[in-house]
Amino acid sequence: MESVEMNALRDACASCVRCPLGQTRTNPVFGVGNPQAEILFVGEGPGEQEDLKGEPFVGKAGILLDKMLACIGMSREDNVYIANIVKCRPPHNRDPLPEERQACLPYLRAQTKLIRPKIIVCLGKVAATTLIDPSFSIMRSHGVWYERKGFWMIATFHPAALLRNEGLKRDAYGDLLKIRAKLDELTAKKEPPEESDGKAEEETEK
Ligand code: SF4
Structure with a gap:
């Protein structure tokens, strides 16, 4: 269940016109999933179906994303936030412009602060160049881990790219296995509880 803060954020997003995309949307697409998820998946922006339904990753790309999650024992309802x-x-369906990304990022940052995921997965180039590195190459650096501000970050292919190029699916599957393994590793570290220096906690607050 969403917290009061998350609901307030969703409401703010519903009436947002902070950038020109607010003038042409049918529905804002805030996010979906478990608001206490350990993994946050981030795509680039809504497409036609998402705009109509107000939900991220519906249609063919959404079905594929659900299959990808199922491969590693996860589902959008239970384990992840998207x-x-x-x-x-x-x-x-053009790429969001740099100024549109910057205008909208405070929402994603606020969502991340509320969800407090251990892992952030960038789905595709737009998410990776915005969140990891402006010069990020998805072909060269997918599946590589980055530790940023207390989060483990990784990029893999956007499901729409996998639909266009089936040959990438094998690499994407490898990335998914790394994500599953990292989550298992991070979860195992929690049990049995060990003394913590509180650094990770402090980082997520920054
Ligand atoms: S800042 Fe984000 S929520 Fe606001 S209008 Fe732009 S894209 Fe929509």
Whole structure:
């Protein structure tokens, strides 16, 4: 169940016109999943179906994402939270512009602060270049772990790219196995409880 803070954020997003995408959307697409999830998946922005339904990753790409999650024993209802870099659909499915990404990022940052995931997975180039490194190459650096501000971050292919190029699926599957293994590793560290220096906790607050 969503917290009061998350609900307030969702409401703010529903009436947001902080960037021009707010003028052309049908529905904002805030996010879906478990608000206490250990993994946050981040895509680039809503497409046509998402804009109509107000939910991220519906249609063929969404079905594929659900299958990918099932491969590693996860589902969008139980274990993960799914959001986008921008909450409103860019016209004609173009990439969100840098200024649109910057205008919308405070929502994602606030969501991340509330969810407090251990792992953030960037789905595709737009998410990776926005969250990991502006020069990020998805072909070269997918499946590589980065530790940033107390979060483990990794990028893999966007499901829409996998639909266009089936040959990438094998690499994407390898990335998913790394994500599952990292989560298991991080979860195992929690049990039995060990003394913590509180550093990770402090980092997530920054
Ligand atoms: S894309 Fe983000 S910043 Fe732009 S109007 Fe939509 S919610 Fe607001």
